[in-house]
Amino acid sequence: MYALKQRSLSLSMAKLQRKKASKKGLILRKASAMFREKGFAATSMRDLAEAVGIEAASLYNHIRSKNEILEAICFDVANIFNTNIETIESSNQKSIVKIDNLLRFHIRQMIENYEEVYVSDREWKHLDEPYLSNFQTQRRNYRKKFASIIEEGIAKNEIRKIDAPTAVLIILHAVSGIESWHRSKAKINAEELENNMVMIMIDGLRKQP
């Protein structure tokens, strides 16, 4: 049992290493950075090739098309968030704690996995069918799950009586504001940012008398 766990652990480590070290991994990372900076449509395969250090034509030995890169980024990110919300959903915590956890997970992903998460959030419109519909469905389902957790909190009297989809919309978009934090020169540190964001979203701006 122990040996098995060790083995599968080192296997997945090797897999991660391979992905990180591989040329395809490099292409994906450079593409994320460029799609975030200039947008998917404004990034040319020649720009990308230059960043990777090869000719444009050589990119096609590692990827099938420009759109396949975007697909890889978007669905990677979608999987990360889907896996997390399922774990939180099935936990036995109070609703307010579930929301706190979800919120912090979003914040950390936006800090640590910035380029990919940002691209997935802002550039998915450029996905081709059938990926576009698939992605939109996943997105809709994710938000429904999130809203359900909030509804549950309202029912249990832990959360204020608000429109749950509106709360989800605010939370998700507020988190994407971390983009401005990344850009700003006089950054507060990541921990302070996280705690400030959580405090504002959970308890609001107004000071209680």
Add this chain to the structure above:
Amino acid sequence: MYALKQRSLSLSMAKLQRKKASKKGLILRKASAMFREKGFAATSMRDLAEAVGIEAASLYNHIRSKNEILEAICFDVANIFNTNIETIESSNQKSIVKIDNLLRFHIRQMIENYEEVYVSDREWKHLDEPYLSNFQTQRRNYRKKFASIIEEGIAKNEIRKIDAPTAVLIILHAVSGIESWHRSKAKINAEELENNMVMIMIDGLRKQP
């Protein structure tokens, strides 16, 4: 005095009418809709011309370049928000009321002037110099003013002790989430949306015991 007011009112009405009815006005409105839907880079002048109902070459009798359209949209929106924040800044209201007013103004603009506001918020990166730097500066100054109002509220004990720039970032991005509301089929009405958003931002998600 009364006659003067009447006259300038009808003059500006005529001006608005002219702008709305003119071909350039039409081009700007169609461009806003398409830039929002597909992004600036992915919208071609041929697409735009078709939406307007003329040939691509004919667009250039009304506008100088594709980028000039984006400039018109972005700076129009910037002016609207700058004018408003200056009015609010110099009013003698409590800080929490100023913030409430600012927030509601953003929400209403995002509902009533959706295409332009959205494009200005998401596509300004494609502005050319010197417009790009100019726009970024205006944006930075706007956020500083907004943060100052929050700082003022913290000093007066009306607002919780939070990092003001983080609060600004949350508010501005949360409001841009109205995009999801526009997209959604089962919309709550605009008034409910506004009140829910304000309640969540000002008083938070957690129900007070």
Add this chain to the structure above:
DNA sequence: CCTACCGATCGGTAGG
């Protein structure tokens, strides 16, 4: 406002 057209650049392929 149109027809006709420009050079530049795009994503992608053939062949080695």
Add this chain to the structure above:
DNA sequence: CCTACCGATCGGTAGG
């Protein structure tokens, strides 16, 4: 992984 190249499309102009 490169050289050489494809057809398509881009923003924009000339001339009427």
